[in-house]
Amino acid sequence: MSCEKNGCKCNGNSEFKFVQLDPVIEKYKNVPGSLIKILQAAQDINGFLSKDIINYIANGTGIKPAKIYGVATFYAQFRTKPIGKYLIMLCKGTACHVNGADMIEEAICEELNIAEGETTADGLFTLNCVACLGCCSLSPVMMINGEAFGKLTKESVKKILYELRNQERAEGVK
Amino acid sequence: MRVIVGQGSCGLAAGAAKVHQELEKQIKENGLNIHVEITGCIGNCYLEPIVDVIDDQGVKKTYVCVKPEMVKEIVEQHLQGNSAVEKYLISKEDSAILRKQKRVALRNCGIIDPTSIEEYIALDGYKATEKAVTNMTPEQVVDVIKASGLRGRGGAGFPTWFKWDAARKSPGPDKYMVCNADEGDPGAFMDRSVLEGDPHSVIEGMVIGGYAMGAVEGIIYVRAEYPLAIKRLETAIEQAREKGFLGKNVFGSKFSFDIRIKAGAGAFVCGEETALIASLEGERGMPRLKPPFPAQKGYFQKPTNINNVETFANVAWIIHNGAAAYAAMGTEKAKGTKVFALTGKINKGGLVEIPMGLPLREVIYDIGGGIRNGKAFKAVQMGGPSGGCIPASLIDTTVDYEALTKTGAIMGSGGMVVMDETTCMVDMARFFLSFTRKESCGKCTYCRVGTKRMLEILERITQGEGKDGDIELLEELAAKVKDGAMCGLGQTAPNPVQTTIRYFRNEYEDHIYKKKCTAKSCKSLLTFSIDKDKCTGCTSCARKCPVKAISGEVKKTHEIDPHVCIRCGKCLETCKFKAILVD
Ligand SMILES: Cc1cc2nc3c(=O)[nH]c(=O)nc-3n(C[C@H](O)[C@H](O)[C@H](O)COP(=O)(O)O)c2cc1C
Numbered sequence: 001m002s003c004e005k006n007g008c009k010c011n012g013n014s015e016f017k018f019v020q021l022d023p024v025i026e027k028y029k030n031v032p033g034s035l036i037k038i039l040q041a042a043q044d045i046n047g048f049l050s051k052d053i054i055n056y057i058a059n060g061t062g063i064k065p066a067k068i069y070g071v072a073t074f075y076a077q078f079r080t081k082p083i084g085k086y087l088i089m090l091c092k093g094t095a096c097h098v099n100g101a102d103m104i105e106e107a108i109c110e111e112l113n114i115a116e117g118e119t120t121a122d123g124l125f126t127l128n129c130v131a132c133l134g135c136c137s138l139s140p141v142m143m144i145n146g147e148a149f150g151k152l153t154k155e156s157v158k159k160i161l162y163e164l165r166n167q168e169r170a171e172g173v174k
Numbered sequence: 175m176r177v178i179v180g181q182g183s184c185g186l187a188a189g190a191a192k193v194h195q196e197l198e199k200q201i202k203e204n205g206l207n208i209h210v211e212i213t214g215c216i217g218n219c220y221l222e223p224i225v226d227v228i229d230d231q232g233v234k235k236t237y238v239c240v241k242p243e244m245v246k247e248i249v250e251q252h253l254q255g256n257s258a259v260e261k262y263l264i265s266k267e268d269s270a271i272l273r274k275q276k277r278v279a280l281r282n283c284g285i286i287d288p289t290s291i292e293e294y295i296a297l298d299g300y301k302a303t304e305k306a307v308t309n310m311t312p313e314q315v316v317d318v319i320k321a322s323g324l325r326g327r328g329g330a331g332f333p334t335w336f337k338w339d340a341a342r343k344s345p346g347p348d349k350y351m352v353c354n355a356d357e358g359d360p361g362a363f364m365d366r367s368v369l370e371g372d373p374h375s376v377i378e379g380m381v382i383g384g385y386a387m388g389a390v391e392g393i394i395y396v397r398a399e400y401p402l403a404i405k406r407l408e409t410a411i412e413q414a415r416e417k418g419f420l421g422k423n424v425f426g427s428k429f430s431f432d433i434r435i436k437a438g439a440g441a442f443v444c445g446e447e448t449a450l451i452a453s454l455e456g457e458r459g460m461p462r463l464k465p466p467f468p469a470q471k472g473y474f475q476k477p478t479n480i481n482n483v484e485t486f487a488n489v490a491w492i493i494h495n496g497a498a499a500y501a502a503m504g505t506e507k508a509k510g511t512k513v514f515a516l517t518g519k520i521n522k523g524g525l526v527e528i529p530m531g532l533p534l535r536e537v538i539y540d541i542g543g544g545i546r547n548g549k550a551f552k553a554v555q556m557g558g559p560s561g562g563c564i565p566a567s568l569i570d571t572t573v574d575y576e577a578l579t580k581t582g583a584i585m586g587s588g589g590m591v592v593m594d595e596t597t598c599m600v601d602m603a604r605f606f607l608s609f610t611r612k613e614s615c616g617k618c619t620y621c622r623v624g625t626k627r628m629l630e631i632l633e634r635i636t637q638g639e640g641k642d643g644d645i646e647l648l649e650e651l652a653a654k655v656k657d658g659a660m661c662g663l664g665q666t667a668p669n670p671v672q673t674t675i676r677y678f679r680n681e682y683e684d685h686i687y688k689k690k691c692t693a694k695s696c697k698s699l700l701t702f703s704i705d706k707d708k709c710t711g712c713t714s715c716a717r718k719c720p721v722k723a724i725s726g727e728v729k730k731t732h733e734i735d736p737h738v739c740i741r742c743g744k745c746l747e748t749c750k751f752k753a754i755l756v757d
Pocket residue numbers: 325326327328329330331332334354355356357358359442443444445446447448480481482483485587661662663
């Protein structure tokens with residue numbers, strides 16, 4: 001479906017799902033200080049903040065795209081690139097650092113063949129390093145799509161990733 | 175019979191959800207009628223998942239490190255048969271750890287169900303709010319907090335009453351009470367545990383503070399990385415509204431006050447109060463010059479007061495139990511208790527709340543159970559990237575603002591990361607600098623460029639390329655960044671460098687002049703070799719080596735070519751005979 005039919009003003013280059021953002025924009029566009037909330041909603045809908053969706057928000061709120069981009073790139077939570085199906089957030093906070101987070105990162109990179117910030121070619125995994133997930137006493141810790149895994153070792157982290165990938169393959173076959 | 179599973183983020187990470195499921199399943203299979211309840215983090219994170227069973231006489235038994243496989247036995251023997259499975263219970267030693275603590279801010283954490291306002295009310299919850307808004311004037315509330323000696327727990331330790339009073343006296347009808355739940359120190363989780371385990375205590379503190387300063391609204395700024403805390407807060411706020419503890423005419427008084435949540439988006443600097451305000455306004459979270467202080471011009475230029483989560487969690491207790499009871503704990507200048515997140519190379523890591531004035535030695539050895547694997551204690555980092563390290567020689571320093579500041583470290587918000595002989599202090603300084611460099615918002619030059627230059631030097635040193643004069647250059651830069659930076663982030667960023675140089679200058683010198691890392695942690699400075707007596711010539715290391723630096727015939731001693739070796743450590747992992755030597 002073309003987005004113009006849905007009253008979208010993005011010159012036709014956005015996806016249909018952007019209209020899901022309309023109620024959020026409508027609700028917040030006149031509430032000062034709501035840009036971060038709108039961006040959070042946009043990222044939930046789209047997975048990341050593309051140029052198109054930023055322009056879409058700019059059109060809807062009257063805020064300049066440059067300013068939106070400035071806010072989006074200031075905060076670690078916002079992504080301007082798409083991510084894989086599984087977002088691995090590896091903690092590199094102090095407690096995890098002291099307990100060998102670098103080693104875990106090596107293991108993940110080895111297993112997935114990507115560097116921090118990258119996504120695997122099959123689009124399954126993205127690795128992001130973050131500072132402290134608040135489970136420091138179980139360090140080293142990582143979170144995959146919101147689920148936390150603690151007391152990691154090189155072996156356990158490889159096993160977790162291996163199992164996830166197998167599960168995906170099995171589902172693919174089905 | 176009641177069954178309660180600890181389900182803070184740490185418990186969940188340790189597998190509490192699976193234990194919960196299994197409990198429900200087994201209870202059903204055994205035809206029992208017991209509802210499995212949840213609670214927050216009790217603090218003994220190293221024992222998670224934790225399950226409490228309370229029998230009809232009120233006797234509580236605590237099971238620790240519970241795995242789904244253990245559940246069947248617990249259900250059949252204890253829930254069904256009424257006799258505890260002794261072998262899974264918490265040890266006497268571990269349960270004694272809780273008794274050494276003094277719980278005020280954490281009074282309900284791990285005890286009540288954080289999603290039930292009834293349980294909170296049953297433990298005198300919201301009595302303090304009722305007393306304050308119906309029986310006390312705002313001035314009286316300020317006076318009680320003043321008499322209690324409560325100081326901010328967010329790091330700086332500023333007297334709470336003073337801030338409330340300033341905001342109260344600031345002119346203007348619309349004032350805001352903000353809760354700083356950004357908890358940026360990477361390696362600390364005190365605020366998370368309070369928000370997840372006892373959200374109502376924070377709400378109460380905000381209502382009472384809001385009443386004292388005359389605020390119309392409260393805003394809780396929560397870190398994006400804490401989804402569970404946000405969920406529990408949302409539930410709690412909704413419940414408080416329904417009961418009339420929030421919203422129009424709190425407890426039927428003339429005071430109206432509501433609270434909303436604002437999720438942060440991941441930026442350490444947003445913990446700084448003026449940056450936090452910028453972020454609340456939907457802007458880039460860049461700090462602003464003070465003055466004007468938030469008490470005069472804060473959120474959208476309106477008078478605003480900002481306190482830390484733990485500060486708020488103390489307030490209701492003080493109003494309810496009286497200022498004298500609070501002031502009776504602690505030292506002359508530091509009253510009450512402080513929560514610490516004890517982590518790193520410690521045996522019994524977790525959350526501890528202690529009276530101010532306790533020596534660090536007691537915290538680390540008596541409560542934390544000492545250092546893991548019998549290694550030697552080297553230092554403890556307090557206050558995260560803004561703080562400093564305290565070396566083993568100063569382990570008898572007491573926990574109070576002045577004594578800690580004297581060491582060059584700070585009380586901070588409560589992060590206490592313990593390091594042992596295998597932690598390289600130069601690498602720790604590099605680690606913190608790389609954090610602050612990344613989190614610097616870039617507004618002022620000293621912080622933006624200064625931290626980068628310092629990081630470059632530290633990286634060089636840890637990579638074995640340190641030069642004569644590097645330490646002095648670091649010292650000079652540290653002093654300048656401290657003086658020149660605009661906000662607390664830059665002003666405190668050099669602390670880890672300064673304290674490690676102060677106490678561990680020899681490690682810096684070893685790196686620079688001897689090209690040695692005594693902790694054996696900086697890879698570039700290690701040499702790998704093979705112990706001739708232990709090597710059996712099994713060839714497995716040579717096969718694993720990614721750069722073919724290892725040579726040797728089968729059943730004969732192998733050798734590593736140091737010029738080819740990239741120090742990846744693969745051989746060390748592979749060798750079954752402990753024949754790889756690292757120096
Ligand atoms: C870089 C930086 C980060 C900070 N991060 C936090 C934080 O995560 N949580 C917090 O409560 N205070 C933090 N603070 C301190 C706050 O600016 C402020 O002093 C505090 O929230 C006041 O509350 P209190 O008086 O109750 O301690 C930070 C300060 C700086 C300079």
